[in-house]
Amino acid sequence: MKLANVISRKQSTARSTVRTLLTCGVLVISTQTWAVNLQQAVLQAQQNDPWLAGSTQKEQALKAQGTAADTLPNPEFSLGLLSVPSDGFAFNQEPMTQLKVGVKQMLTRGDSRTISRQRYNELAAQQPLLRQDRLALVKRNVTSLWMDLYSAKQSIALSMRQRAVLSQLIDIAQTNYAAVYASGQKRGTQSDVLEAQLSIAKLDDRISALHTFQRTAQANLCRWLAVEPNNNDDFRSVEGHAIIQTCQIDEADGAVLPLLAPLPELIKAEKLNRQAIAQILIAHPRVKAFHQAIVASSSDVRLAKAQYGPKWGVNASYAYRQDDDFNRSRADFWSVGVSVDLPIFSTKKQDNLLAVSHHQKESLRTDYRLLLREMFAELDSLHGQYAQVTQRIQHYDEVILSNIAEQKEVSIANFSHDYSSLSQATEVAVIELDAQLEQLKLINQQYKIQAQIAYFLPTQTLTNQAHSSRQNSSSNTLGDVRHLVSHQESHP
8 A cells, every 4th residue: 555655646746747848838948139149140141251352353353454445555666677788788878778766556446445444344333232132142041041050959949848748758657557567457558658669769860850950050051150261361371271260150049039120011911012012123232233234235335336436546757867978968757647447348247246235235134124023023922921821820829739739738637547548648749749840840931031031122130129029929920939938947
């Protein structure tokens, strides 16, 4: 009887512990703010992006090339002996023998120099726009990868806490098994224990896969956060050494759900306003950079038209003659001339070059329209995905997880009074974990979509508000998982 009383008390205590573990949430989210950490990560990735340095070098190169194109060709100098007699090679023998020094300067056709410089400057003006687009892309990519890291860490936390729940269930089952075995009933509950242990083994495998996913997310994030050596260093001086420094990611990074800037009402509308979206996309740096390429192509047309003009040249020379044998002075000669290159026999070439520049410009105009169409289609698709994912998160919160919570309570009550088996309680725990992980996956997807939408919109920045403030709004994503957040920290 004493043994039975002890076992009964242990059963009651263990059941109470299991009930507490099952009824409380398993997703622990700290209330500290980590939006600042994400913002610092974005800034670090932007500051250490080698593409931006390369773009700056391209801009400087194009400007220098434009300056070089706006200069005259080098003059041609000549030096020669003219009319030297072949019978004696004497410089003063014949009056036509002379030492001639000349210079020749060719001019460019029309305003081709000015047009060429303007063209290169227009191409150089494309680079700052491309850098603005690159900054937005880096921000989007880093935010997306940070969300992968958050999803991996939270999935591991959910799985580990569910594993603890399953372990507690096994302890209860083994206690029950010992109790009924001591009482002589010998009810077969050991198979339920084996099934629960198998569930733990499968859960361990899932946790291992999640750790792999976390390491992959960290590696992908390090691609953007790694710091390279000084760009001014000679590459040969770093041969044999680490070109990219080690990327360190803190354990706290990605542990808390970030807070992104809310989407404007224009995007939250049921249907996008095509006219308003078109105005936003036209002002996008990526589109403006493409438009700048069209502007540069207009200069190509003007440059092709300038090739129809004549190409002028001027020349001057001085010829020195030596005095004759009787010391009679011979006058020196000055010569000045003008040359012109008329494209008379090359009109077919000029016509085709002009046609090429026209076709290239129209091709760019077509690509510009296609770019706008593709960007609008992508934004429209993201708009639909965001609305659908938000509805699914709300459905999980209001229907699926609520029903699982009710089923869990019934299963706990039955298991506490020996009305149900361990396998039923284990099945409910596994179903709850699957539902929580699926909703976490949807939240991750929702944040990624929001970051992608922010790429198309102006002045979309991360905010530094506390994560806990997000729980006070029913329209926020974190409010959609409020049933996952509970007092786990207050329980053993």
